[in-house]
Amino acid sequence: MPRLDNYNYMKNLTDWVSEKDIFNKDFIWPRQMEIHLPSNKEIACDFHCFYCQGSKLDMALGMDEKKALKLMEEIGPNTFEYYVYGGAYTEPLLNPYFMDFMRLTKKLKAHFGIHSNGSQLKKLQEENGFCTELVGLMESKYDYFSCSLDGGSPESHMKTKNIKYDAWTDIIEGLRILVKEREKQKSKGSIRVAYLLNKWNSSVEELTKFIDLMKEIKVDSLRFSIPYAQYGNEVKKVQNYKEKVENKEHKKFKDLLEPYMSKSKDEKPFVFYFAPENQDIDRMLDENYKQCAYTYYQTTMGSSGHIYRCSSIATPSFDYGILGKQPETVAELKEMIKVSQDKEFHCHTCIHSTARCNRMALEINSEWNVYNKANNHTAKQESTMAVGPKNKREEVKHVYSDIERRWNKKEYVEDNGSLNTGEDFRKPKSFQMYQANNEKK
Numbered sequence: 001m002p003r004l005d006n007y008n009y010m011k012n013l014t015d016w017v018s019e020k021d022i023f024n025k026d027f028i029w030p031r032q033m034e035i036h037l038p039s040n041k042e043i044a045c046d047f048h049c050f051y052c053q054g055s056k057l058d059m060a061l062g063m064d065e066k067k068a069l070k071l072m073e074e075i076g077p078n079t080f081e082y083y084v085y086g087g088a089y090t091e092p093l094l095n096p097y098f099m100d101f102m103r104l105t106k107k108l109k110a111h112f113g114i115h116s117n118g119s120q121l122k123k124l125q126e127e128n129g130f131c132t133e134l135v136g137l138m139e140s141k142y143d144y145f146s147c148s149l150d151g152g153s154p155e156s157h158m159k160t161k162n163i164k165y166d167a168w169t170d171i172i173e174g175l176r177i178l179v180k181e182r183e184k185q186k187s188k189g190s191i192r193v194a195y196l197l198n199k200w201n202s203s204v205e206e207l208t209k210f211i212d213l214m215k216e217i218k219v220d221s222l223r224f225s226i227p228y229a230q231y232g233n234e235v236k237k238v239q240n241y242k243e244k245v246e247n248k249e250h251k252k253f254k255d256l257l258e259p260y261m262s263k264s265k266d267e268k269p270f271v272f273y274f275a276p277e278n279q280d281i282d283r284m285l286d287e288n289y290k291q292c293a294y295t296y297y298q299t300t301m302g303s304s305g306h307i308y309r310c311s312s313i314a315t316p317s318f319d320y321g322i323l324g325k326q327p328e329t330v331a332e333l334k335e336m337i338k339v340s341q342d343k344e345f346h347c348h349t350c351i352h353s354t355a356r357c358n359r360m361a362l363e364i365n366s367e368w369n370v371y372n373k374a375n376n377h378t379a380k381q382e383s384t385m386a387v388g389p390k391n392k393r394e395e396v397k398h399v400y401s402d403i404e405r406r407w408n409k410k411e412y413v414e415d416n417g418s419l420n421t422g423e424d425f426r427k428p429k430s431f432q433m434y435q436a437n438n439e440k441k
Contacts, residue, residue, distance in 0.1 A: 044089045195224050
């Protein structure tokens with residue numbers, strides 16, 4: 001099946017930076033800065049999706065938007081190709097500074113990408129002409145708005161999003177407004193829809209009607225996939241999810257969707273299915289899955305007010321992934337990015353810590369480690385440990401075991417073993433078992 005250019009992640013990366021420069025230059029601006037706006041600072045999101053990656057983790061909302069905007073001004077043009085606005089657990093359109101970020105992104109001659117649940121589109125259009133202005137800022141197909149809709153009817157949408165009111169109807173109207181504004185203004189921007197499949201929203205009748213609706217509205221693309229297992233789970237649980245959900249549901253959904261899949265890139269909407277192999281935990285556990293080249297693709301300003309080495313782990317729960325607090329200067333940011341572009345950082349450090357790669361990182365790192373197999377032995381796994389109450393996942397942090405490696409050099413009671421009950425805090429048991437089996441082989 002054909003794939004749209006924007007989903008060819010390794011090509012996107014190598015169009016930005018040559019393979020020979022990865023891990024061989026002192027500093028390279030990543031292709032994009034991902035900014036997780038902290039919603040309205042009161043709630044992280046207006047929906048409560050059962051598959052939300054951040055819902056069981058620390059959902060801090062400490063970002064200083066004015067400081068972020070000032071930093072972007074100082075970074076200036078001709079640095080990042082993209083600024084992407086989404087969230088590990090937040091809804092960006094709830095943020096009162098959202099349009100300030102959009103205007104500044106275009107002033108900096110960069111493209112913008114937006115990942116939203118769409119709930120605010122109609123309301124904001126009625127209040128201040130939001131959709132009209134947003135479409136007016138879209139200068140090319142590389143400026144996009146992606147709506148995580150995940151429901152083909154008000155009923156299935158309510159169940160999927162864990163809400164008790166019809167938000168679906170307004171979201172559909174919001175998408176119509178965006179597309180009509182695009183036609184009216186002759187804008188070249190892209191309007192995309194993503195649909196995570198589950199037991200409530202995947203009947204043949206519902207999918208048929210929904211695909212027809214997207215064709216009628218004239219969105220650019222419609223991506224179907226199976227929800228990713230939540231972060232914060234040990235390897236064994238993720239593998240169990242793969243077996244019980246991803247593997248089981250894949251064949252059913254693949255066969256069900258096959259008649260609707262696009263055969264040409266020119267079709268609109270371009271309808272496609274992203275299979276679970278694109279998020280396969282066992283691909284990440286491969287012994288040659290070592291260096292993380294994804295840091296050349298993006299860096300992340302999290303809604304907590306920290307810079308993270310990866311968008312997947314942009315929550316204080318993954319403390320080892322924090323590069324530092326929101327920087328005051330471009331020089332500070334560059335130093336953090338330099339730290340992240342580390343040939344010695346091992347992807348399995350994340351696996352130890354109940355985190356994983358997203359599908360973009362998995363594709364990039366898989367291809368990179370094949371390309372660089374002769375040299376990727378420099379990557380070394382670092383020990384991490386879980387600190388905090390074991391019965392409250394949202395309060396647990398995964399930190400480097402070596403205090404000197406921690407971004408803030410903070411010490412915890414677990415460093416002295418005072419909370420140790422005989423179990424190893426550093427690695428999930430399932431990961432230790434995986435490594436032991438590998439050694440036997």
